[in-house]
Amino acid sequence: MIKLIASDMDGTLLPEGTPDINPELFEVILKLKEKGIMFVAASGRQFESMRGVFGKIEKDILFIADNGAYVICRGQLMKCRSFKRCILEEIVDYIRHMEDIFCMVSTPEGAYTDNGDDKDMVKWIREGYHVQLDEVEDILKLDKDIMKVAIFCKGVDAAQVAKKIVPRFEGKSHVMVSGEHWIDFMEVSADKGNALSEIQKMMGIKKEETMAFGDNLNDIGLLNCAKESYAVAGARAEVKEAAAHVLADVSGDAVLNELKKLL
Numbered sequence: 001m002i003k004l005i006a007s008d009m010d011g012t013l014l015p016e017g018t019p020d021i022n023p024e025l026f027e028v029i030l031k032l033k034e035k036g037i038m039f040v041a042a043s044g045r046q047f048e049s050m051r052g053v054f055g056k057i058e059k060d061i062l063f064i065a066d067n068g069a070y071v072i073c074r075g076q077l078m079k080c081r082s083f084k085r086c087i088l089e090e091i092v093d094y095i096r097h098m099e100d101i102f103c104m105v106s107t108p109e110g111a112y113t114d115n116g117d118d119k120d121m122v123k124w125i126r127e128g129y130h131v132q133l134d135e136v137e138d139i140l141k142l143d144k145d146i147m148k149v150a151i152f153c154k155g156v157d158a159a160q161v162a163k164k165i166v167p168r169f170e171g172k173s174h175v176m177v178s179g180e181h182w183i184d185f186m187e188v189s190a191d192k193g194n195a196l197s198e199i200q201k202m203m204g205i206k207k208e209e210t211m212a213f214g215d216n217l218n219d220i221g222l223l224n225c226a227k228e229s230y231a232v233a234g235a236r237a238e239v240k241e242a243a244a245h246v247l248a249d250v251s252g253d254a255v256l257n258e259l260k261k262l263l
Contacts, residue, residue: 002262003209005032006040006064006196006222009050011215012232013041013255016179017128019053025256026057031263033060040064040199042192042214042222044150044178045129046106047072052130066106067178067218068195069147069186078202079195080108081187082145087172091149091185092140094168100155105139106148114139121152149185150178158183159217159236177217184218193221200225213255214239230258 010016013025029039042064043050050063063072071079083091095103102121104113116122116135125133136142153161158177165183166175174186200210212219212226215235220242223229231243233250240246247254 001209002037002211002228004038004040004200004203004205005211005213005259006042006192006226007213007255008192008215008219008222009041009043009045009053010179011234012213012219014053015252017124019128019130021053022253022256023056024253025259026054028256028259028263029057030060032259035263037262038062038203040196042196042219043067044148044182044184044218046070046111046131048110049129049131062199064192064195064199064222066148067174067176067184067186067190068192068221069106069190070108071195071198073199073202077108079198080145080147081190082147083149083173083187088146088149089140091169091173094165095149095151098151100153102152102154103139104133104150105142105146106150107142107144107146109144110134112136112139112142147186147190151183151185153181153183156181179216191221192218193223193225196222196225213258214243230255 014021040062044067047065059074069081102115102118104111110132112134114136125131158181162177162183169175174188174190178184208227210226211228212222213230215232223243229243230245231240232247232254
């Protein structure tokens with residue numbers, strides 16, 4: 001019997017970089033809760049962005065934010081994984097030598113960028129992801145815990161760019177592709193799968209009692225924690241290979257329709 005459902009957001013539950021979710025999902029999640037099945041929203045997004053989408057049922061679900069670096073359970077902080085200062089400085093120095101990228105960082109208090117001259121990106125992130133993105137002179141001067149450094153690679157497939165970056169930071173940072181153009185740097189143990197595993201242990205739920213959905217490389221850890229794992233129709237090939245099932249439904253409500261089967 002399924003007791004726990006975890007789902008990615010962008011590209012899985014809603015179009016990437018938008019708040020456009022089917023409100024019927026909220027009704028289904030609440031009905032599943034009545035049946036003893038908990039729902040976990042898992043995303044590379046910051047918590048405030050996720051909250052902007054799921055605000056109506058915020059206290060009824062769990063959140064895995066920033067790819068597992070920040071975990072909230074019914075309004076209470078469970079986990080916050082942040083960088084050591086020396087690793088953060090190494091990452092930022094590396095990024096500043098890259099071309100055609102936009103960089104932002106996540107903290108428990110919000111998101112920040114020192115690429116504020118790119119007004120189009122700032123506007124899209126604020127309006128599309130509903131992120132409170134503040135502009136600063138230098139992100140390294142922030143006196144805050146930084147959980148994630150995210151870069152948007154303009155005009156190229158992030159997976160191709162990441163092939164060079166991943167080995168460069170092996171053992172120092174968990175580097176993962178979280179969208180067609182997004183690459184995220186996190187503390188080395190931060191991963192959606194690690195976060196979901198911690199939730200399973202806390203709730204006494206087994207892998208066999210877990211269902212998960214995803215579409216991109218940062219979802220593979222999540223899928224590995226669930227026996228009933230699903231890749232959506234538009235998922236990357238690597239994700240489809242990792243999943244136990246591939247949804248044939250190409251509509252934007254593929255996950256919603258699958259969840260209805262549990263009611």
